[in-house]
Amino acid sequence: MPLRPLAVGAATLLLAAGGLVLLLAATGHDAAGALSALWAGAAGSRYALLSATLVRATPLILAGLAVAIAFRAGILNVGAEGQLLAGGAAATAVGLAGAPILGILAAPAALIAGVAAGAAWAGIAALLRRRFGVLEVISTIMLNFVALHAAGWLVRGPLQEPQRIYPQSPSLPDAARLPILVPESRLHVGFALAVLAGVALWALLRFTAAGFRLRAAGLNPAAAASAGLIAVPAVTTGAFLLSGALAGLAGAVEVTGVTYALYENLSPGYGYTAIAVALLARLHPLSVVVAGIGFGALEAGAGAMQRDAGVPAVVVTVVEALLILLVLAADRLRDVRPAAPARERAA
Amino acid sequence: MSDALAAFLEATVRTATPLALAALGESVTERAGVINIGLEGAIMAGAFGALVGAGLAPGAGGALLGFAVGALAGLLAAALFAAFAVGLRADQIITGTAVTLASLGLTGTLYRTLYGETGAALTLPTTPPAPIPGLSAIPLLGRALFAQPPATYLLYLLVPALAWWSSRTHAGLALRAVGERPDAAVAAGIRPRRVQLAATLFGGALGGLAGATLVLAQAGTFAEGMSAGRGFIAIAIVVLGRWHPVGVAAAALLFGAASALQYLFQAMGWQLPYQLFLALPYLLTLVVLASVSGRAAAPAALGQR
Numbered sequence: 168m169p170l171r172p173l174a175v176g177a178a179t180l181l182l183a184a185g186g187l188v189l190l191l192a193a194t195g196h197d198a199a200g201a202l203s204a205l206w207a208g209a210a211g212s213r214y215a216l217l218s219a220t221l222v223r224a225t226p227l228i229l230a231g232l233a234v235a236i237a238f239r240a241g242i243l244n245v246g247a248e249g250q251l252l253a254g255g256a257a258a259t260a261v262g263l264a265g266a267p268i269l270g271i272l273a274a275p276a277a278l279i280a281g282v283a284a285g286a287a288w289a290g291i292a293a294l295l296r297r298r299f300g301v302l303e304v305i306s307t308i309m310l311n312f313v314a315l316h317a318a319g320w321l322v323r324g325p326l327q328e329p330q331r332i333y334p335q336s337p338s339l340p341d342a343a344r345l346p347i348l349v350p351e352s353r354l355h356v357g358f359a360l361a362v363l364a365g366v367a368l369w370a371l372l373r374f375t376a377a378g379f380r381l382r383a384a385g386l387n388p389a390a391a392a393s394a395g396l397i398a399v400p401a402v403t404t405g406a407f408l409l410s411g412a413l414a415g416l417a418g419a420v421e422v423t424g425v426t427y428a429l430y431e432n433l434s435p436g437y438g439y440t441a442i443a444v445a446l447l448a449r450l451h452p453l454s455v456v457v458a459g460i461g462f463g464a465l466e467a468g469a470g471a472m473q474r475d476a477g478v479p480a481v482v483v484t485v486v487e488a489l490l491i492l493l494v495l496a497a498d499r500l501r502d503v504r505p506a507a508p509a510r511e512r513a514a
Numbered sequence: 515m516s517d518a519l520a521a522f523l524e525a526t527v528r529t530a531t532p533l534a535l536a537a538l539g540e541s542v543t544e545r546a547g548v549i550n551i552g553l554e555g556a557i558m559a560g561a562f563g564a565l566v567g568a569g570l571a572p573g574a575g576g577a578l579l580g581f582a583v584g585a586l587a588g589l590l591a592a593a594l595f596a597a598f599a600v601g602l603r604a605d606q607i608i609t610g611t612a613v614t615l616a617s618l619g620l621t622g623t624l625y626r627t628l629y630g631e632t633g634a635a636l637t638l639p640t641t642p643p644a645p646i647p648g649l650s651a652i653p654l655l656g657r658a659l660f661a662q663p664p665a666t667y668l669l670y671l672l673v674p675a676l677a678w679w680s681s682r683t684h685a686g687l688a689l690r691a692v693g694e695r696p697d698a699a700v701a702a703g704i705r706p707r708r709v710q711l712a713a714t715l716f717g718g719a720l721g722g723l724a725g726a727t728l729v730l731a732q733a734g735t736f737a738e739g740m741s742a743g744r745g746f747i748a749i750a751i752v753v754l755g756r757w758h759p760v761g762v763a764a765a766a767l768l769f770g771a772a773s774a775l776q777y778l779f780q781a782m783g784w785q786l787p788y789q790l791f792l793a794l795p796y797l798l799t800l801v802v803l804a805s806v807s808g809r810a811a812a813p814a815a816l817g818q819r
Binding site (some may be wrong): 190194195196243245291295298299301302304305306308309310311312313316317319320323324439442443446479481482483484485486487488489491492495496 | 551598602604605607608609611612613615616618619620622623624626627738742743746747749750787789790792793796797799800803804805
């Protein structure tokens with residue numbers, strides 16, 4: 168993490184905070200009270216830090232890594248939300264079915280199922296892009312809505328709890344739940360997995376041939392192809408699947424570590440926030456971990472702000488958008504949006 | 515059976531109307547070489563603008579004001595997009611994503627601030643269907659085409675007007691030149707950035723009208739996130755309609771039909787999970803893009819900075 172991007176990042180955060188204060192003032196809220204509630208909810212106590220911020224950060228880091236790895240390969244995967252839901256649904260199904268048979272292996276099996284389902288959901292968009300030239304920005308968004316309605320069907324049909332009262336799945340048995348990481352908190356092992364995934368991706372991009380191919384395919388597909396060493400379509404598809412796998416893991420971890428059940432609204436938009444996380448981190452895996460924790464704090468604080476200061480929590484969405492726009496203005500993302508051939512495709 | 519079919523056709527045109535408005539606007543934006551993914555945000559802004567505008571005056575005047583404020587709100591969302599994508603030449607796709615997020619967040623925040631934490635269920639004046647005497651009595655198609663809210667009739671004017679304008683006027687040809695060969699357009703004395711700005715603002719205003727139609731001609735109320743991906747569906751409609759107003763309107767009808775299919779199925783007594791019908795327009799978008807994308811002739815400079 169070099170210094171200059173860090174400085175730009177800090178300046179961006181300050182400007183966005185200024186924007187938040189302006190917005191609060193303009194909508195007639197007590198800005199100081201709201202900000203102190205935000206701080207208290209994000210970092211004001213051991214509970215806030217471990218059980219709110221870091222628990223929230225976990226899916227944001229994983230989904231942020233999913234977006235970042237795709238963007239690095241020149242793929243605009245904005246479908247982390249749908250891939251997350253697919254992963255959550257598969258993890259629930261496998262966790263429920265596997266617990267009686269697999270014992271303590273049920274939780275890992277649920278995670279693996281989530282990874283596979285996320286990759287498969289992304290695979291649809293990858294196939295549509297490779298075979299039919301469908302712009303993934305559109306296809307992945309459409310798949311988000313399809314996943315949402317599919318989850319709605321699952322929790323009112325095949326996966327609904329036995330009493331059939333609420334649209335939700337049965338609660339996962341203990342064997343299918345992730346262990347708690349820090350005693351007397353809600354912080355689960357998924358957070359450690361997310362940080363590990365960040366380090367692993369960083370190592371992959373930096374030290375391996377596969378990582379080099381991925382970056383080259385993203386930076387300049389034409390040059391990468393003509394160099395003769397890189398099968399760009401294969402690399403692109405691989406990166407797309409890896410991205411979906413990470414987002415699927417985010418959903419699996421959320422189900423097995425936090426909610427212990429599948430809901431239609433499992434994600435309050437983690438997949439969309441992840442875009443802001445990845446962009447603010449400038450697509451650097453280690454920075455994604457940091458940015459994910461930052462956004463986890465923002466979202467945890469937003470919840471507290473709504474409870475204690477009466478400020479609608481959706482206000483953080485505006486801050487996220489502002490952050491993206493500020494990053495765009497800072498460097499217009501010239502270095503991270505290559506994919507020239509994508510521009511020649513229709514849509 | 516023919517009653518069910520007539521109801522299906524009527525619902526088709528009704529649900530196609532906001533999609534067609536948004537897609538016509540986006541087709542003009544894209545003809546100038548700009549792809550505005552922030553259209554979703556413009557629709558959402560338009561829906562909120564309609565809520566605010568309609569609240570300012572009771573009755574029909576309120577509805578009219580709602581459409582005006584809705585169009586203005588959509589234009590403002592597009593202006594934010596244009597400031598970055600056209601002004602700064604920032605990446606259009608990422609800018610559009612940010613504008614959509616900003617619009618969803620801002621409309622949600624303002625809605626809850628103005629109308630209470632849970633967002634009270636508001637009832638707004640709607641523009642009721644205005645049957646055209648004579649024409650609406652045509653069997654089967656009459657009610658579908660000629661007993662619709664005024665927003666639908668606006669389309670009957672807009673489609674031919676845009677078709678004529680884009681192929682027969684100097685400004686229309688300038689627009690297309692900018693989208694195809696910006697450098698050649700410059701040589702012809704056209705200023706591409708200005709054209710792109712105007713085209714983007716026009717697209718945003720129509721997106722705003724689409725959002726206002728959702729509120730004032732269909733739902734009669736406002737809900738957070740009620741645009742529900744229609745902006746993205748509209749972009750698929752533009753591709754399917756090959757950037758031509760008539761094609762775009764026809765493609766919008768296809769998507770309206772996909773949404774309205776549930777009425778037909780209900781009438782026939784077929785039992786299917788309703789989520790399938792909710793997902794149908796999005797699935798159709800995927801199928802349509804897969805079958806059309808490779809062959810569609812997009813403006814050559816689309817999406818370039």
